[in-house]
Amino acid sequence: MASQKAWAVVIGVGPGTGASVARRFAKSYSVALLARKPENYEALVQEINNAGGKAIGVSTDASSAQSVKAAFDAINKARGTEPLAAAIFNVGGSFIRKPFLELSPEEFESGWEANGRGGFLFSQAVLPLLLDAVDKVEHPPTLIFTSATAGLKGSAHCASFAAGKFALRALYQSLAREFGPKGIHVAHAIIDGVIDIERTKHYKFDHPDAKISADAIADSYWHLHTQPRTTFTNEIDIRPYIEKW
Amino acid sequence: MASQKAWAVVIGVGPGTGASVARRFAKSYSVALLARKPENYEALVQEINNAGGKAIGVSTDASSAQSVKAAFDAINKARGTEPLAAAIFNVGGSFIRKPFLELSPEEFESGWEANGRGGFLFSQAVLPLLLDAVDKVEHPPTLIFTSATAGLKGSAHCASFAAGKFALRALYQSLAREFGPKGIHVAHAIIDGVIDIERTKHYKFDHPDAKISADAIADSYWHLHTQPRTTFTNEIDIRPYIEKW
Amino acid sequence: MASQKAWAVVIGVGPGTGASVARRFAKSYSVALLARKPENYEALVQEINNAGGKAIGVSTDASSAQSVKAAFDAINKARGTEPLAAAIFNVGGSFIRKPFLELSPEEFESGWEANGRGGFLFSQAVLPLLLDAVDKVEHPPTLIFTSATAGLKGSAHCASFAAGKFALRALYQSLAREFGPKGIHVAHAIIDGVIDIERTKHYKFDHPDAKISADAIADSYWHLHTQPRTTFTNEIDIRPYIEKW
Amino acid sequence: MASQKAWAVVIGVGPGTGASVARRFAKSYSVALLARKPENYEALVQEINNAGGKAIGVSTDASSAQSVKAAFDAINKARGTEPLAAAIFNVGGSFIRKPFLELSPEEFESGWEANGRGGFLFSQAVLPLLLDAVDKVEHPPTLIFTSATAGLKGSAHCASFAAGKFALRALYQSLAREFGPKGIHVAHAIIDGVIDIERTKHYKFDHPDAKISADAIADSYWHLHTQPRTTFTNEIDIRPYIEKW
Numbered sequence: 001m002a003s004q005k006a007w008a009v010v011i012g013v014g015p016g017t018g019a020s021v022a023r024r025f026a027k028s029y030s031v032a033l034l035a036r037k038p039e040n041y042e043a044l045v046q047e048i049n050n051a052g053g054k055a056i057g058v059s060t061d062a063s064s065a066q067s068v069k070a071a072f073d074a075i076n077k078a079r080g081t082e083p084l085a086a087a088i089f090n091v092g093g094s095f096i097r098k099p100f101l102e103l104s105p106e107e108f109e110s111g112w113e114a115n116g117r118g119g120f121l122f123s124q125a126v127l128p129l130l131l132d133a134v135d136k137v138e139h140p141p142t143l144i145f146t147s148a149t150a151g152l153k154g155s156a157h158c159a160s161f162a163a164g165k166f167a168l169r170a171l172y173q174s175l176a177r178e179f180g181p182k183g184i185h186v187a188h189a190i191i192d193g194v195i196d197i198e199r200t201k202h203y204k205f206d207h208p209d210a211k212i213s214a215d216a217i218a219d220s221y222w223h224l225h226t227q228p229r230t231t232f233t234n235e236i237d238i239r240p241y242i243e244k245w
Numbered sequence: 246m247a248s249q250k251a252w253a254v255v256i257g258v259g260p261g262t263g264a265s266v267a268r269r270f271a272k273s274y275s276v277a278l279l280a281r282k283p284e285n286y287e288a289l290v291q292e293i294n295n296a297g298g299k300a301i302g303v304s305t306d307a308s309s310a311q312s313v314k315a316a317f318d319a320i321n322k323a324r325g326t327e328p329l330a331a332a333i334f335n336v337g338g339s340f341i342r343k344p345f346l347e348l349s350p351e352e353f354e355s356g357w358e359a360n361g362r363g364g365f366l367f368s369q370a371v372l373p374l375l376l377d378a379v380d381k382v383e384h385p386p387t388l389i390f391t392s393a394t395a396g397l398k399g400s401a402h403c404a405s406f407a408a409g410k411f412a413l414r415a416l417y418q419s420l421a422r423e424f425g426p427k428g429i430h431v432a433h434a435i436i437d438g439v440i441d442i443e444r445t446k447h448y449k450f451d452h453p454d455a456k457i458s459a460d461a462i463a464d465s466y467w468h469l470h471t472q473p474r475t476t477f478t479n480e481i482d483i484r485p486y487i488e489k490w
Numbered sequence: 491m492a493s494q495k496a497w498a499v500v501i502g503v504g505p506g507t508g509a510s511v512a513r514r515f516a517k518s519y520s521v522a523l524l525a526r527k528p529e530n531y532e533a534l535v536q537e538i539n540n541a542g543g544k545a546i547g548v549s550t551d552a553s554s555a556q557s558v559k560a561a562f563d564a565i566n567k568a569r570g571t572e573p574l575a576a577a578i579f580n581v582g583g584s585f586i587r588k589p590f591l592e593l594s595p596e597e598f599e600s601g602w603e604a605n606g607r608g609g610f611l612f613s614q615a616v617l618p619l620l621l622d623a624v625d626k627v628e629h630p631p632t633l634i635f636t637s638a639t640a641g642l643k644g645s646a647h648c649a650s651f652a653a654g655k656f657a658l659r660a661l662y663q664s665l666a667r668e669f670g671p672k673g674i675h676v677a678h679a680i681i682d683g684v685i686d687i688e689r690t691k692h693y694k695f696d697h698p699d700a701k702i703s704a705d706a707i708a709d710s711y712w713h714l715h716t717q718p719r720t721t722f723t724n725e726i727d728i729r730p731y732i733e734k735w
Numbered sequence: 736m737a738s739q740k741a742w743a744v745v746i747g748v749g750p751g752t753g754a755s756v757a758r759r760f761a762k763s764y765s766v767a768l769l770a771r772k773p774e775n776y777e778a779l780v781q782e783i784n785n786a787g788g789k790a791i792g793v794s795t796d797a798s799s800a801q802s803v804k805a806a807f808d809a810i811n812k813a814r815g816t817e818p819l820a821a822a823i824f825n826v827g828g829s830f831i832r833k834p835f836l837e838l839s840p841e842e843f844e845s846g847w848e849a850n851g852r853g854g855f856l857f858s859q860a861v862l863p864l865l866l867d868a869v870d871k872v873e874h875p876p877t878l879i880f881t882s883a884t885a886g887l888k889g890s891a892h893c894a895s896f897a898a899g900k901f902a903l904r905a906l907y908q909s910l911a912r913e914f915g916p917k918g919i920h921v922a923h924a925i926i927d928g929v930i931d932i933e934r935t936k937h938y939k940f941d942h943p944d945a946k947i948s949a950d951a952i953a954d955s956y957w958h959l960h961t962q963p964r965t966t967f968t969n970e971i972d973i974r975p976y977i978e979k980w
Contacts (some may be wrong), residue, residue: 065350100423101372105310112357116408120353127346131440140976154418162415163361170411173399178345180976181942196965207916209965216966223958228977230931231951232945236971241875241915241964334674366501385731425731426697452671454720467711474731475686475699476706481726485669486630486719555840591862592914595800598855602847606898610843617836644908652905653851663889668835700795 006137007032009077011062011122012090013041016195016214020225021088022055023048024218025225029085030054032075036061062091062118072125076185078083083133083141086225087126087167089145091118096160103160111164119145119168123175127184134183142185142225143174149192149245176234187224191217192239207242251382252277252324256307256367258286259334260392261440261459266333267300268293269463273332275299277320281306306394307363309335317370328378328386331470332371334413335391336363348405352417356409364390364413368420372429385477387430387470390417394437394490417439421479430477432469435460437484452487496627497522497569501552501612502580503531506685506704507636509584511578513538514708515715520544522565526551543668552581552608555716558572562615573623576715577616579658580636581608586650593650601654608657609635617674624673630722632675632715635662639682639735666724675722677714681707682729697732741872742767742814743921746797746857747825748776751930751949752881756823757790759953760960764820765789767810771796780877797826797853807860818876819869821960822861824903826853831895838895846899854880854903858910862919869918875967877920877960880907884927884980900970911969920967922959927974944978 008025011034012018018040022033026048033055035043038049041057061067093114096107111130123143130141150158151165169188176186194200196211203211217238224233239245253270256279263285267278268485280301286302293300297420303319338359341352368388375386395403396410401449414433421431438443439445439457450458462483469478484490498515501524502508508530512523516538523531525546528620529546538545548564551557583604586597613633620631640648641655666676684690686701693701707728714723729735743760746769747753753775757768761783766778768790776792776907784792784831791810828849831842854898858878865876885893904923911921929935931946938946952973974980 012286022960087910088816098951101369102422103365103369105362107367112412113359114358114413116361117350117354120348120350120404120408124346124348140433150415154415154422156419159365159416159419162419163365163412165920166411166415167357167361167408170395170399170407171404174401174404174407175345177399177980178401180978183976209963211766211965213965215961216963220958220962220966220968222956227955228944228951230946230948231955231973232976233955233971234980238966238968241967242916243915245912259694264722287638348632367568425733428731430731443633454718456720458718458720461718465717465723468710472710473699473703473706475701475703476710478710478726478728479735481723482724483721486673486675486722490667490724590910591859593855593859595852595855599852602851602902606847606851606902607840607844610838610840610898614836614838640905644905644912646909646913649813649855649906649909652900652909653855655899656905657847657851657898660885660897661891661894663896664894665835665889667889668891732832 001038005081006030006085006133007075008086008088009046009075009084009126010034010090011060012146013044015199016197017191017217018090019044019052020214021090021221024107024222025086026053026055026214030079030155032078032081033057034060034062034071035068039071061115065121068121068125084126084129085133085137085139086142086144086149087122087130088144089122090219091115092166093118093161096210097157099157102121108160108163108195110166111160111162115164116167118185119171123171127175127179130184131182139226140183140185140229143175144187144188144189144221147188147190159201167185180232185224185229187233188235189217189221189235190235192237192245193243205242210240210242212238212240250326251255251275251330251378252320253331253333254320254329254371255333255335256281256305257337257391258289260444261442262436262462263335264289265459265463268333269460269467270331271298271300275324275327277323278302279305279307279316279444303394307367308358313366313370328381329371329374330378330382330384331387331389332367332375333389333391333466334364334367336360337467338363338406338409342402344402347406350352353405353408356405357412358408361412361416368416372420372424375429376427384471385428385430385474387393387432388420389432389434389466389469392433392435394435396435428474430469430472432478433480433484434462435480437482438488439488450487451455452459455485455487457483493552496520496573496575496623497565498576498578499565499616500524500578500580502582502636503534505689507681507707508580509534510704510708510718511580511711514705514712516543516545517574520569522568523547524550524552524561526636535563541661552612553603555611558611559614571625573626574616575623575627575629576632576634577612577620577635578634578711579609579612581605583608583654587647589647590649598650598653601650601652602657605636605654606661609661613661617669619664620674621672629716630673630675630719632677633665634677634679634711634714637678637680641680642732670722673719675714675717675719677723678725679707679711680725680727682727682735683733695732700730700732702728702730741765741818741820742810742867743821743823744810744819744861745769745823745825746795747827747881748779750930750934752926752952753825754779755949755953756825756956759950759957760821761788761790763791765814765817767813768792769795769806784935787902797857798848800856803856803860818871819861819864820868820872820874820880821877822857823856823879823881823956824854826850828853828896828899832892834892835894837913843895843898846895846897847902850899851902851906853907859904862910862914865919866914866917869933874961875918875920875964877922878910879922879924879956879959882923882925886925915967918964920959920962920964922968923970924952924956925970925972927972927980928978940977945977949975
């Protein structure tokens with residue numbers, strides 16, 4: 001099996017988890033990097049291509065059916081007959097924290113649009129490709145969803161984000177139970193803590209190593225991808241050693 | 246305190262839980278019964294009024310902001326200065342069971358519209374009224390959400406309904422944590438089994454009493470409503486004695 | 491059915507939940523009150539008997555098979571052929587909070603002895619009696635276990651108590667699934683907060699009503715007991731409105 | 736750092752997970768293999784030593800304080816000043832499936848003895864050594880507990896095993912929250928399915944690959960061990976792709 005001829009697609013590429021996952025999977029696969037804003041993937045596409053990998057970037061609005069369809073038209077044109085080995089949903093959506101009675105319907109709906117509808121559109125686009133890749137790729141075709149503590153707990157003032165992440169968790173469970181027996185590895189990662197990126201540089205903690213390494217998340221995603229179908233992990237939590245939980 | 250001069254509102258009135266809850270709360274309160282189709286509440290409104298209680302019915306589309314607003318305009322006109330003591334969200338939405346790749350975007354979205362958006366619109370309408378009722382009514386003003394097993398577990402072929410019910414559970418948790426300390430009792434009921442109504446008469450079981458009594462659900466909702474704020478239950482499960490779980 | 495001729499037994503009677511539950515169930519049943527120290531039930535037995543109810547007290551070490559057997563010999567002698575309608579396990583055990591490496595084996599074991607072994611011995615004593623009471627009493631024969639937040643979450647420095655309460659939760663689930671279909675209502679209550687008793691008088695909070703009312707817990711236990719077998723709740727949480735969770 | 740000079744200890748070595756974990760960790764560490772019966776580790780010790788690794792075997796009763804102490808005396812003598820990098824608790828205990836009222840006190844207690852008391856004794860023995868290894872070994876010192884579905888769900892007729900595994904989960908959570916901030920990685924693995932070993936050869940399934948690969952479990956344990964302290968996973972589930980959950 002020539003795994004280097006397979007593809008991975010990452011939607012929600014940004015400076016943290018998305019970029020690290022892209023770099024990690026680009027070691028073995030051609031990668032398609034999707035984000036709304038091209039500045040979120042352009043330098044990374046160039047970096048991977050310069051390093052001898054293969055990457056394309058596609059501007060995509062994860063919550064628009066039309067935009068997701070156009071993105072996969074572009075991906076499918078680029079990959080031709082090469083199978084899709086892995087798909088990572090890393091869309092966060094805007095995190096809105098405000099008293100419930102001050103939420104506009106649009107603000108409340110935004111959590112769903114990014115995670116619920118976004119997760120649905122991405123899953124419907126990638127699952128036929130992943131099913132087609134079973135027996136063509138080295139590891140079980142894999143669909144990983146990035147979530148957050150808000151996927152397990154609805155905190156005060158966070159109804160929009162929590163509703164979206166809970167819906168995403170329902171989606172992952174439903175897909176894991178339907179597509180697992182067909183050989184697809186569907187997994188869900190609860191990231192609980194602050195990712196160590198430029199934007200969080202000013203967050204100060206009493207302990208060293210208090211922020212999550214996006215590269216280490218990517219290593220864990222790669223490990224999930226390499227699990228054989230005899231031995232799937234469906235859900236992991238990830239947090240720094242000092243995080244309260 | 247003249248609790249008989251307070252109101253309860255039930256959205257999602259149908260032949261099962263909604264009707265039983267309406268009858269139970271109508272023993273102590275005037276009730277506003279909301280459902281999309283008037284045939285779902287008309288006979289019940291008449292029954293309660295004939296029995297010496299007070300009920301109004303309002304045709305409402307729970308997932309339409311405009312419709313919910315119109316319904317509460319009608320309710321507020323009817324109740325005048327009488328406080329709202331309890332609000333029950335009993336919207337199910339259509340239960341769609343089909344392979345994930347056959348779901349249309351509209352079908353997937355429908356679970357959210359009924360439970361996520363519907364829960365949001367109802368909560369934003371009732372919470373200001375419930376807050377206003379604190380110290381005016383005998384029991385802590387109460388907001389109860391009816392959910393299902395799908396609120397805890399995303400099964401194969403049930404992504405739409407599960408996504409909606411998971412989102413509703415996120416909403417309830419977020420509201421309980423924000424409005425509990427303000428004296429509002431926010432609770433969530435996981436109904437796990439078949440309700441004993443006309444439509445389920447043909448469901449046969451090996452055991453007697455295998456279906457849930459909607460009247461007994463109503464008794465449990467009333468019990469939740471009467472808990473003092475020192476002693477709130479936020480989540481209960483309800484299932485027949487023979488149900489596997 | 492002459493429900494006043496049936497019995498309830500409460501093990502772990504103390505000044506809080508146990509006493510309130512005893513008083514509540516004594517309104518309908520003769521009650522057997524078990525505690526290690528007679529001073530924990532003596533005044534209460536007298537109070538109930540003086541008020542026209544019927545109560546006996548039995549000094550019992552919940553974690554000793556011999557002691558539990560002797561207690562039920564005494565109870566069975568007192569009740570004769572009158573059925574046992576309800577049994578409440580309210581044993582807490584000593585709450586030990588210390589660094590894990592400072593725990594002695596005896597200290598760690600104590601959480602198990604009170605809750606694991608204690609729960610087992612009590613359940614084996616009451617379940618044959620509850621089974622015998624099916625069809626003889628008004629409400630489904632009921633076995634309720636009192637637990638705590640530590641039954642859901644193992645916190646730092648609390649390994650002993652959490653291990654015992656987790657084990658108790660496993661026991662309740664196993665019993666609910668085995669004896670529910672036989673008509674026994676097995677339920678578990680997560681009490682999350684400070685009970686309002688003499689010993690906690692000095693706990694000060696910013697809010698009024700910040701402590702749990704033991705009488706209101708008893709009302710919820712009674713409500714659980716009165717649920718028909720069509721409509722069982724297996725687990726409830728109970729906490730004051732201001733509690734963080 | 737010379738990680739090959741560090742040690743790992745595995746308690747509960749048998750033909751499945753224990754042996755695979757031993758082989759996997761023996762690639763990087765000297766290993767101490769503990770089991771009650773020497774036939775469970777003797778061939779494996781020889782295999783590892785023959786292959787150029789280093790292994791010792793110690794006959795140990797995990798639920799006996801004296802036996803565990805003696806085992807660690809032997810381990811400490813063998814390792815001298817070489818640090819302990821990893822400790823794996825893989826004790827199952829006997830799986831008893833029978834109606835609750837037929838359980839003897841000894842049978843019920845056995846689940847606790849293996850998992851609750853066993854987990855406690857092992858943790859108290861290894862945690863001081865793991866704490867001492869912080870900053871001396873390449874990866875964060877790691878303590879992994881093997882659990883089962885029974886750690887999350889108490890099924891009918893399985894009270895003993897479930898009570899033990901629930902207690903073990905309480906222990907892991909308590910330790911993760913206390914020792915995580917000290918740099919120790921405490922993790923818990925829910926193994927949900929049949930392990931593919933000689934003893935399960937006769938279990939037939941409709942699908943291929945229906946049994947869990949013990950070697951793949953070992954790969955996941957090794958992955959957990961290599962996570963940096965910025966990025967710890969505390970709990971994973973592991974099951975074959977066809978398992979219902």
